[in-house]
Amino acid sequence: MIRQKIWKPGAVRLAGSDRYARLVVYWLHCHYREAERSTLHATVTPVPVPFPQANNAMSTDAVSTDQFKQAMGLFPSGVTIVTTSVNEERFGFTASAFSSLSLSPPLILVCLANSADCFKPFNTGKQFAVNIIDEKYEELAMKFATKGCDKFAGDEFIEGGVGLPVLPDTPVSLECRTKHVYPGGDHVILVGEVEHLTLGTGLPTVWHAGGFRKLES
Numbered sequence: 001m002i003r004q005k006i007w008k009p010g011a012v013r014l015a016g017s018d019r020y021a022r023l024v025v026y027w028l029h030c031h032y033r034e035a036e037r038s039t040l041h042a043t044v045t046p047v048p049v050p051f052p053q054a055n056n057a058m059s060t061d062a063v064s065t066d067q068f069k070q071a072m073g074l075f076p077s078g079v080t081i082v083t084t085s086v087n088e089e090r091f092g093f094t095a096s097a098f099s100s101l102s103l104s105p106p107l108i109l110v111c112l113a114n115s116a117d118c119f120k121p122f123n124t125g126k127q128f129a130v131n132i133i134d135e136k137y138e139e140l141a142m143k144f145a146t147k148g149c150d151k152f153a154g155d156e157f158i159e160g161g162v163g164l165p166v167l168p169d170t171p172v173s174l175e176c177r178t179k180h181v182y183p184g185g186d187h188v189i190l191v192g193e194v195e196h197l198t199l200g201t202g203l204p205t206v207w208h209a210g211g212f213r214k215l216e217s
């Protein structure tokens, strides 16, 4: 009964002294907010949501594909060769649209064009590897950016820690389990959880304005 009265603001005085009643109400308030916060944290799962302001921004018609490519090419990036293996068949492509995403769990992302010949094995596959390359693999990167050629003919790859094709002696190779594949316009965003990584020596090569650049040590 007393509890019921405490919940009703008008009945607070009946629970005891005014000061005591205020303390009880304050404690209940804090307790409720804490419970509400932990429920929120426990139930929120991120879902891809279109950014509403995108419609108010400059119309995409105003940006030509060439202009956009040129603008994005001005942002210097590393170069990666992304590989996978499905039923012992190997696939791969060159990607500069690579980023780290989360520290815990360790997540990375790579964007792959829907039009890529290797789209299906990456889109439906369970794992992939990202090799951050240095200068000695630039030619190989151009091969992996060329449709229709036998990308694995040169035997440059070895089997990595979880059995994916990785490059030996490259600055970094990351072997990942595919966690999510999100649509992103004419690309998909492959999100991978890193299960095995190898740190090598050497400086990563840089892609800028349509060409390879060198980092100075």
Ligand SMILES: Cc1cc2nc3c(=O)[nH]c(=O)nc-3n(C[C@H](O)[C@H](O)[C@H](O)COP(=O)(O)O)c2cc1C
Pocket: 079, 092, 093, 094, 095, 096, 097, 098, 111, 112, 113, 115, 116, 117, 118, 119, 141, 142, 144, 145, 146, 147, 148, 187, 207
């Ligand atoms: C430096 C460089 C970076 C590239 N980055 C990407 C990328 O991030 N995502 C992508 O889908 N294609 C990228 N490409 C193009 C693909 O590597 C290329 O279209 C490849 O041939 C696609 O695979 P496919 O041969 O199976 O079609 C890049 C090419 C180069 C030269």
